[in-house]
Amino acid sequence: MKSRIKHEIVRVCRLLHKKNYLAATDGNVSVRLGDRVLVTPSGVHKGLMEADQIITVDLTGRVLEGEGRPTSEIRLHLLAYEVRPDVSAVVHAHLPYATACTLAGIDLLEPILPEVVITLGGIPTAAYATPGSAEVPTAVGDFLKEYDAILLSRHGAMTMGRDVADAYNKMEKLEHTARVVLAARLQGPVPSLPAAEVEKLRRLGKEYKGGG
Numbered sequence: 001m002k003s004r005i006k007h008e009i010v011r012v013c014r015l016l017h018k019k020n021y022l023a024a025t026d027g028n029v030s031v032r033l034g035d036r037v038l039v040t041p042s043g044v045h046k047g048l049m050e051a052d053q054i055i056t057v058d059l060t061g062r063v064l065e066g067e068g069r070p071t072s073e074i075r076l077h078l079l080a081y082e083v084r085p086d087v088s089a090v091v092h093a094h095l096p097y098a099t100a101c102t103l104a105g106i107d108l109l110e111p112i113l114p115e116v117v118i119t120l121g122g123i124p125t126a127a128y129a130t131p132g133s134a135e136v137p138t139a140v141g142d143f144l145k146e147y148d149a150i151l152l153s154r155h156g157a158m159t160m161g162r163d164v165a166d167a168y169n170k171m172e173k174l175e176h177t178a179r180v181v182l183a184a185r186l187q188g189p190v191p192s193l194p195a196a197e198v199e200k201l202r203r204l205g206k207e208y209k210g211g212g
């Protein structure tokens with residue numbers, strides 16, 4: 001089980017690098033297994049990382065197994081697991097287009113694309129915080145409870161899922177959304193979906209998640 005999940009983390013890290021969702025040693029991925037968390041190490045290139053470099057920590061971040069240090073964003077991952085018992089995987093990446101939206105002041109919480117309203121509800125932007133510091137989890141704060149994909153101003157994004165593939169898929173969706181919105185903004189203002197349609201899509205989203 002643990003070995004299989006480590007390989008899934010490696011696959012996702014390689015994909016994140018291949019898709020240019022991060023550069024070099026940026027970004028981090030974790031998976032929760034009960035009271036243990038498997039997490040990527042600090043300072044390792046995500047396209048070149050191997051499964052035996054993944055570190056096991058407890059829910060306070062204490063290293064139980066592995067060499068080196070866990071990612072500097074470990075606090076962000078641990079907070080997500082604390083606040084969201086339904087979440088088993090967290091991905092953090094430095095998405096270029098989505099990060100550009102935060103620099104340009106484009107709010108992806110605006111309901112623009114129907115599938116984003118259905119699957120993610122929306123994509124809020126957390127206030128700027130020094131990367132790797134305790135300010136990051138504080139900035140993300142209450143968004144964690146309500147959203148599975150959150151932009152970090154001038155920094156990147158975090159996504160959460162029931163497994164690492166689910167969290168990765170949300171990252172891909174987020175970046176795709178940012179590309180579409182930025183391309184449309186080059187042509188002029190982008191109108192939001194009408195309120196009645198947003199309501200309908202939110203209901204569909206709840207059914208889709210099995211929330212009734």
Ligand SMILES: [Zn+2]
Pocket residue numbers: 026027073092093094131155156
């Ligand atoms: Zn980062």
